[in-house]
Amino acid sequence: MLDSAAEPLLAHDPxxxxxxxxxxxxxxxxxxxxxxxxxxxxxxxxxxxxMTLVAAPAQAGAPVATAAAPACVADASTGCIVGTxxxxxxxxxxxxxxxxxxxxxxxxxxxDATGRWSIPVTDPGEYVVTLDVATIxxxxxxxxxxxxxxxxxxxxxxxxxxxxPLGEPAAGGSGGGDEPxxxxxxxxxTDDGGTQSSxxxxxxITASRVAQLTVNGLVFGTLLALASVGLSLIYGTTGLSNFxxxxxxxxxxxxxxxxxxxxxxxxxxxxxxxxxLGAATGWLQDAFLWRPLRRRGVGMIxxxxxxxxxxxxxxxxxxxxxGAGPLRIVTETPTSVTLGxxxxxxxxxxxxxxxxxxxxAVAYFLLRTRAGRxxxxxxxxxxxxxxxxxxxxxxxxxxxxxxxxxxxxxxxxVGLYFGATSWYSGGxxxxxxxxxxxxxxxxxxxxxxxxxxxxxxxxxxxxxxxxTDMRYASAxxxxxxxxxxxxxxxxxxxxxVG
Amino acid sequence: xxxxxxxxIVLGEFFAPTTAAYALAxxxxxxxxxLTGLLNMGxxxxxxxxxxxxxxxxxxxxxxxxxxxxxxxxxxxxxxxLGIPTLKLRGDYLAIVTIAAAEIxxxxxxxxxxxxxxxxxxxxxxxxxxxxxxxxxxxxxGNWAIxxxxxxxxxxxxxxxxxVGWAVVLLACLLxxxxxxxxxxxxxxxxxxxxxxxxxxxxxxxxxxxxxxxLGGVIGAVAGILYVLPRAVQPDSMGRSMTFFVWxxxxxxxxxxxxxxxxxxxIFWAVLAFIKIxxxxxxxxxxxxxxxxxxFGWIIVGVTLxxxxxxxxxxxxxxxxxLAxxxx
Numbered sequence: 001m002l003d004s005a006a007e008p009l010l011a012h013d014p015x016x017x018x019x020x021x022x023x024x025x026x027x028x029x030x031x032x033x034x035x036x037x038x039x040x041x042x043x044x045x046x047x048x049x050x051m052t053l054v055a056a057p058a059q060a061g062a063p064v065a066t067a068a069a070p071a072c073v074a075d076a077s078t079g080c081i082v083g084t085x086x087x088x089x090x091x092x093x094x095x096x097x098x099x100x101x102x103x104x105x106x107x108x109x110x111x112d113a114t115g116r117w118s119i120p121v122t123d124p125g126e127y128v129v130t131l132d133v134a135t136i137x138x139x140x141x142x143x144x145x146x147x148x149x150x151x152x153x154x155x156x157x158x159x160x161x162x163x164x165p166l167g168e169p170a171a172g173g174s175g176g177g178d179e180p181x182x183x184x185x186x187x188x189x190t191d192d193g194g195t196q197s198s199x200x201x202x203x204x205i206t207a208s209r210v211a212q213l214t215v216n217g218l219v220f221g222t223l224l225a226l227a228s229v230g231l232s233l234i235y236g237t238t239g240l241s242n243f244x245x246x247x248x249x250x251x252x253x254x255x256x257x258x259x260x261x262x263x264x265x266x267x268x269x270x271x272x273x274x275x276x277l278g279a280a281t282g283w284l285q286d287a288f289l290w291r292p293l294r295r296r297g298v299g300m301i302x303x304x305x306x307x308x309x310x311x312x313x314x315x316x317x318x319x320x321x322x323g324a325g326p327l328r329i330v331t332e333t334p335t336s337v338t339l340g341x342x343x344x345x346x347x348x349x350x351x352x353x354x355x356x357x358x359x360x361a362v363a364y365f366l367l368r369t370r371a372g373r374x375x376x377x378x379x380x381x382x383x384x385x386x387x388x389x390x391x392x393x394x395x396x397x398x399x400x401x402x403x404x405x406x407x408x409x410x411x412x413x414v415g416l417y418f419g420a421t422s423w424y425s426g427g428x429x430x431x432x433x434x435x436x437x438x439x440x441x442x443x444x445x446x447x448x449x450x451x452x453x454x455x456x457x458x459x460x461x462x463x464x465x466x467x468t469d470m471r472y473a474s475a476x477x478x479x480x481x482x483x484x485x486x487x488x489x490x491x492x493x494x495x496x497v498g
Numbered sequence: 499x500x501x502x503x504x505x506x507i508v509l510g511e512f513f514a515p516t517t518a519a520y521a522l523a524x525x526x527x528x529x530x531x532x533l534t535g536l537l538n539m540g541x542x543x544x545x546x547x548x549x550x551x552x553x554x555x556x557x558x559x560x561x562x563x564x565x566x567x568x569x570x571x572x573x574x575x576x577x578x579x580l581g582i583p584t585l586k587l588r589g590d591y592l593a594i595v596t597i598a599a600a601e602i603x604x605x606x607x608x609x610x611x612x613x614x615x616x617x618x619x620x621x622x623x624x625x626x627x628x629x630x631x632x633x634x635x636x637x638x639x640g641n642w643a644i645x646x647x648x649x650x651x652x653x654x655x656x657x658x659x660x661x662v663g664w665a666v667v668l669l670a671c672l673l674x675x676x677x678x679x680x681x682x683x684x685x686x687x688x689x690x691x692x693x694x695x696x697x698x699x700x701x702x703x704x705x706x707x708x709x710x711x712x713l714g715g716v717i718g719a720v721a722g723i724l725y726v727l728p729r730a731v732q733p734d735s736m737g738r739s740m741t742f743f744v745w746x747x748x749x750x751x752x753x754x755x756x757x758x759x760x761x762x763x764x765i766f767w768a769v770l771a772f773i774k775i776x777x778x779x780x781x782x783x784x785x786x787x788x789x790x791x792x793x794f795g796w797i798i799v800g801v802t803l804x805x806x807x808x809x810x811x812x813x814x815x816x817x818x819x820x821l822a823x824x825x826x
Contacts, residue, residue: 106734313800
């Protein structure tokens with residue numbers, strides 16, 4: 001009953017043990033047997049990608065302004081939560097994100113060009129409506145922050161209003177900070193980033209915009225690398241595709257939020273504590289979950305499904321304790337600096353420095369230290385490195401600690417960069433991490449670094465042509481294309497993957 | 499606790515349209531995973547595409563049968579596009595690609611650039627596309643009550659939808675039962691157990707996998723239609739977590755079995771409803787707010803998925819010898 005993993009194989013086939021070993025060798029490091037590819041599927045996929053990329057701006061060119069989201073109409077089976085957002089000067093707020101959580105699950109809406117938003121619900125009951133404050137224009141604040149989130153009662157066939165008045169900002173509406181919702185800077189990931197009004201897509205391609213987006217892409221790519229290097233190291237040493245790695249990223253952001261906002265520590269100490277605690281969860285996870293599973297011989301696919309369950313459980317634990325809304329680690333408006341055509345906040349510059357130092361330290365560790373060489377050896381061939389005296393389990397433990405710590409650091413810095421963190425800030429990045437790791441070659445740590453930079457650039461620069469709220473999709477299209485053309489990634493060795 | 503209030507709601511979940519939709523989606527996933535061993539982590543993408551295809555075609559004025567065909571065609575094309583680059587690769591690549599592709603569908607669907615077509619993140623309202631299905635009902639309008647269960651006959655969350663939904667589920671079960679016993683199904687099971695062995699027998703493994711991916715995806719698209727008929731097409735409610743619920747349902751009931759997905763769906767929704775209602779009755783709202791109870795339910799789902807796959811990967815009905823999850 002209790003030992004289930006290897007048993008089915010054994011029960012079928014007396015040589016099950018051997019065939020398992022064989023398939024593992026094949027998977028990891030076996031001969032350069034590239035899967036044969038024909039040109040036809042390649043062309044088909046390229047055509048698809050081209051269609052996606054071409055169709056999008058064509059659609060964006062359509063009169064978006066008139067195409068306001070069909071207002072919710074209440075009827076026997078639908079109720080509405082509605083509201084209108086206006087700035088303190090009375091202008092409509094476009095592109096603000098409102099989330100309602102209630103019996104029908106979690107629903108979001110974006111305010112249209114007239115500032116109106118509506119959420120149709122099919123289940124009556126109490127809904128907690130949250131305005132994502134990071135998506136309202138720079139300088140605007142809620143008149144009554146205690147009223148966000150607020151609870152509304154919705155019945156079928158009726159409309160319930162949830163108003164979030166903005167106004168009375170302390171000093172002047174346009175007080176200069178580079179708020180995330182301003183310009184092409186990414187918006188916080190309370191949902192998948194696609195929170196802006198998309199009218200910027202297809203907007204003019206100017207040199208300064210390209211420069212700004214390139215820098216944004218490099219910044220985002222570097223932050224993404226912090227998360228994906230850990231994911232790649234874990235994959236390399238254990239073979240596990242960790243779908244719960246996004247939650248490790250969120251953990252860093254949320255712990256930093258707890259440190260600064262709930263405990264009242266300054267930013268730097270609470271960030272350090274967040275990273276240390278994040279690394280500690282890596283140790284705990286390996287000690288109490290993954291090591292026992294490896295010892296039981298639970299297979300890789302099963303472990304992958306375990307990470308999916310874990311990801312689901314942890315993300316709802318975050319929501320349970322911290323709600324579904326955005327959590328601001330730092331509430332002050334950041335000061336920004338202008339370097340030529342590019343505007344960056346001081347915080348972002350420091351974040352970049354920290355991220356580059358951390359990535360450099362990982363590179364030094366992998367290339368120059370004994371434990372780092374052991375890590376690479378385990379990635380290459382666990383059986384052989386165990387035979388040559390390396391403690392495989394200790395190496396894996398170390399990798400979990402490093403991976404989780406890097407993810408937590410990434411979570412803190414991403415939270416600062418986007419202006420807020422949330423239960424989903426890591427989850428939204430998860431597929432980008434996978435794209436980066438796959439692009440770089442599964443399991444190759446430096447490949448993950450290179451892949452992250454590429455993905456960061458692609459995500460930001462693609463918003464030159466496609467609507468901003470689709471730009472994460474462009475990275476995922478790249479992921480699929482890479483698998484088609486070069487499944488081993490940019491830096492990965494050509495191995496048999498099929 | 500007021501059992502007379504709790505029981506009807508929990509029992510109502512047994513045959514609710516949502517239960518049928520998830521059962522059908524799990525049947526599709528069962529063809530992928532249970533029969534063929536494909537790790538499809540994007541079943542919600544098939545469902546969302548089916549829902550969009552059906553709703554958009556109906557809004558454009560197409561009749562019911564044509565709208566369903568559009569949904570099926572959309573899922574077929576999606577499966578072909580996914581399958582071509584990945585079916586030759588190792589299983590976890592398919593997992594990453596399918597989950598990414600489902601996310602692409604959702605991101606494109608909720609993009610404000612497509613507001614005219616998909617209604618962006620607020621989605622398409624149910625009333626815009628429900629009428630062809632409701633008009634197809636042979637019953638007179640009104641309400642029927644059977645015991646404590648009273649629903650409208652035709653409108654929205656109706657008896658008509660329940661009848662059609664469960665009829666489709668039973669048909670799909672019959673299909674799976676026939677497939678498992680057919681030579682075609684035996685090849686699929688062979689692929690699940692040992693791909694190389696099947697290949698060495700001269701079978702075109704790639705083609706069989708592709709057929710399985712398309713068939714399961716089409717069933718998923720039909721499930722998507724069933725899912726949105728009593729509500730609205732909301733891209734954000736059909737994301738990654740929906741796929742994970744379908745997986746939990748399949749593993750709960752038992753992969754590679756005929757009735758596992760159905761049983762899994764019934765137990766999943768009934769137990770979830772029971773936990774939530776009981777907690778609402780027992781725990782005062784000062785301790786746990788309503789949405790926290792909701793989230794608590796999903797935490798339990800996540801933990802259940804972990805425990806199931808570790809301790810009982812064959813689920814309730816499955817046979818441990820039958821299902822070798824790690825065969826390749």
